[in-house]
Amino acid sequence: MIVKLVIKRLFLALVTLLVVSAFIYWTTAILPGDVAARVLGRESTPAQRALFDKQMHLDQPVPVRYAIWLNGVVHGDFGRSLASQLSVSGIVAPALSNTLLLGLYALVLYVPISVLLAALSAVFRGRPLDAGITIVTLVGLSLPEFALGTLLLIAFAVIWPVLPAMATIEQVQGPLDFLRTAALPALTLTIAMSVYAVRMLRDNLIDVLNSDYVRMATLNGLPRRRIVLRHALPNALGPALNITALNLAYLIGGVVVVENVFAYPGVGTLLVNSISVRDAPVIEAATLIVSGVYILANLIADVAAMLLNPRLRTS
Amino acid sequence: MASEILTPEVRVAPGRRVLLHVKRWPASLWVGGLILALFTLVAITGPLWAPYDPTMFGTGIPFSPPSSSHLLGTDQLGRDVFSRIVYGAPIDLFLALASTFLALIVGGSLGLLSGYVGGWFDDVLMRIFDGLISIPLLIFALLIIAAAGPEESGSMVLLIGVVALVYMPRIARMARAVAVDLATRDFVTVARTRGESAWSIVRRELVPNATGVLLVEFGVRAGYAPIIIGSLGFLGFGARPPTPEWGLMISENRSAITADPIVVLAPALALALLVIGLNLFTDGFARVIGRTIQRGPI
Numbered sequence: 001m002i003v004k005l006v007i008k009r010l011f012l013a014l015v016t017l018l019v020v021s022a023f024i025y026w027t028t029a030i031l032p033g034d035v036a037a038r039v040l041g042r043e044s045t046p047a048q049r050a051l052f053d054k055q056m057h058l059d060q061p062v063p064v065r066y067a068i069w070l071n072g073v074v075h076g077d078f079g080r081s082l083a084s085q086l087s088v089s090g091i092v093a094p095a096l097s098n099t100l101l102l103g104l105y106a107l108v109l110y111v112p113i114s115v116l117l118a119a120l121s122a123v124f125r126g127r128p129l130d131a132g133i134t135i136v137t138l139v140g141l142s143l144p145e146f147a148l149g150t151l152l153l154i155a156f157a158v159i160w161p162v163l164p165a166m167a168t169i170e171q172v173q174g175p176l177d178f179l180r181t182a183a184l185p186a187l188t189l190t191i192a193m194s195v196y197a198v199r200m201l202r203d204n205l206i207d208v209l210n211s212d213y214v215r216m217a218t219l220n221g222l223p224r225r226r227i228v229l230r231h232a233l234p235n236a237l238g239p240a241l242n243i244t245a246l247n248l249a250y251l252i253g254g255v256v257v258v259e260n261v262f263a264y265p266g267v268g269t270l271l272v273n274s275i276s277v278r279d280a281p282v283i284e285a286a287t288l289i290v291s292g293v294y295i296l297a298n299l300i301a302d303v304a305a306m307l308l309n310p311r312l313r314t315s
Numbered sequence: 316m317a318s319e320i321l322t323p324e325v326r327v328a329p330g331r332r333v334l335l336h337v338k339r340w341p342a343s344l345w346v347g348g349l350i351l352a353l354f355t356l357v358a359i360t361g362p363l364w365a366p367y368d369p370t371m372f373g374t375g376i377p378f379s380p381p382s383s384s385h386l387l388g389t390d391q392l393g394r395d396v397f398s399r400i401v402y403g404a405p406i407d408l409f410l411a412l413a414s415t416f417l418a419l420i421v422g423g424s425l426g427l428l429s430g431y432v433g434g435w436f437d438d439v440l441m442r443i444f445d446g447l448i449s450i451p452l453l454i455f456a457l458l459i460i461a462a463a464g465p466e467e468s469g470s471m472v473l474l475i476g477v478v479a480l481v482y483m484p485r486i487a488r489m490a491r492a493v494a495v496d497l498a499t500r501d502f503v504t505v506a507r508t509r510g511e512s513a514w515s516i517v518r519r520e521l522v523p524n525a526t527g528v529l530l531v532e533f534g535v536r537a538g539y540a541p542i543i544i545g546s547l548g549f550l551g552f553g554a555r556p557p558t559p560e561w562g563l564m565i566s567e568n569r570s571a572i573t574a575d576p577i578v579v580l581a582p583a584l585a586l587a588l589l590v591i592g593l594n595l596f597t598d599g600f601a602r603v604i605g606r607t608i609q610r611g612p613i
Contacts, residue, residue, distance in 0.1 A: 012445075019446025027462040141610060142590035144542040146549040147583035150565060154576045196610060253451025257546050271454065272550055275461045287458060291450045298449070 099266035106189035118201035140195035245301030344599025350592030358405035411540035414478035422486030430494025444484035469555030534597030
């Protein structure tokens with residue numbers, strides 16, 4: 001039963017990915033400008049351009065080009081960059097691993113910070129600390145990531161210069177140096193994700209803290225710390241998993257802006273640069289991979305929810 | 316930072332009565348409303364009292380600190396930052412509302428129709444929309460801007476179209492869920508047996524009953540639109556210089572934050588305040604009509 005549902009969900013994800021790939025290819029295929037003239041230079045002869053068009057299949061209609069491209073993608077070949085003539089996989093792969101590294105860094109910071117702030121807010125509900133945390137999260141979710149990143153930059157690289165402003169991780173020496181160099185972009189992403197989780201987890205925790213079994217535990221004389229950590233928190237975490245899955249998906253998109261704020265050499269920076277020079281093959285590969293990771297994150301979240309909650313398995 | 320409205324099932328809203336009782340408005344509606352009123356006032360009357368032309372170079376020495384003649388100092392070209400903030404208000408406010416409204420009209424009608432009609436039309440449309448939603452929001456926007464080409468870049472029409480296109484499938488999904496729920500109600504069955512067409516049922520039976528949910532959705536989306544517009548401006552794919560758009564202002568003056576952080580802080584805070592106003596107002600409105608908004612990331 002569950003296996004069938006998971007297979008159905010997997011099939012739907014593949015259909016979605018196919019729709020996405022068609023959309024991405026179609027939008028980049030209509031990028032204006034004569035590609036051959038741009039790559040070969042103005043001095044190229046019409047014959048040279050015609051040959052180039054033939055080699056790149058640019059003389060074919062868009063659906064045929066899409067089929068050729070998709071066939072290559074399935075076999076791991078994203079073509080060559082128009083700007084540098086290097087293989088697209090060779091350009092995108094290091095950028096992607098940088099981005100995943102940054103995402104992991106942000107995620108590792110995100111979990112303890114969210115749980116700690118939510119727990120403090122719920123335990124001290126209605127007190128100044130709770131009000132402060134609530135206001136800070138409201139401001140946090142109203143600030144665009146680039147503004148948040150810039151504010152952190154002003155705070156920790158200008159006014160109190162303890163962290164590097166530019167996350168140029170090419171010259172880092174060792175993991176500790178990486179943690180320091182990438183601290184500001186990671187922190188920006190962490191805050192952007194945590195504001196939602198803190199709000200949601202706080203509300204869940206307050207519901208649980210008001211429940212009968214917590215009251216029972218209090219009446220039995222259990223220490224408050226034990227009640228919160230051992231009894232309330234695990235039960236409040238369940239619903240917050242959903243928002244963490246959403247956050248994971250967000251992380252993949254939000255990274256585009258944050259990387260650009262700190263000049264971090266990831267997929268986001270690569271994407272913005274290739275859009276500026278209209279390098280279609282790189283744009284296609286970067287957006288498709290990012291969307292693929294996004295779809296995968298949602299798929300994992302759905303399947304995990306199905307495994308954890310039997311009620312979701314019925315339909 | 317998408318958000319879902321937790322109670323998509325449609326109830327008879329106590330809305331109108333409470334909305335008229337100003338005294339029973341929640342604080343968030345008041346505060347949000349005041350902030351929005353302030354922004355609207357500045358947007359409309361700003362050009363009458365802003366001290367300088369927002370695009371005029373050399374109104375003072377570049378990066379001069381705040382003074383009585385330049386309330387927020389000057390930027391790297393000696394333009395008055397305060398005047399640029401004031402002139403930026405109508406841009407960000409108008410772009411956000413216009414684009415979200417366009418998405419609401421198109422996405423809302425498509426979603427309601429799709430949910431009511433069902434069948435293969437619904438299946439195909441929703442698969443396509445699911446695909447479009449699976450492209451992270453900002454990347455979707457960047458793709459469309461890239462496709463439009465450098466000539467179109469920076470035009471207000473393109474910006475409105477991009478945000479509307481990005482929102483359209485998301486709003487359609489939500490409207491569809493509402494329509495699927497409403498389609499089983501007796502009054503819809505009655506309308507169908509009267510022989511009304513699908514479009515007429517959508518217009519006369521579904522739309523009036525979905526208004527509350529759709530308005531909350533509009534508010535939530537409009538609250539995030541300035542963030543998209545600002546982010547695009549910041550990345551260099553939104554408004555073009557010398558437009559005093561706040562996201563663009565932040566990116567223009569970033570290189571000088573060590574010397575003069577106020578030039579960057581001021582537009583960031585203006586943008587945040589606008590979003591806070593829109594969010595508070597929407598939260599308050601949702602509470603008045605008996606709904607709760609659970610905000611999540613997009």
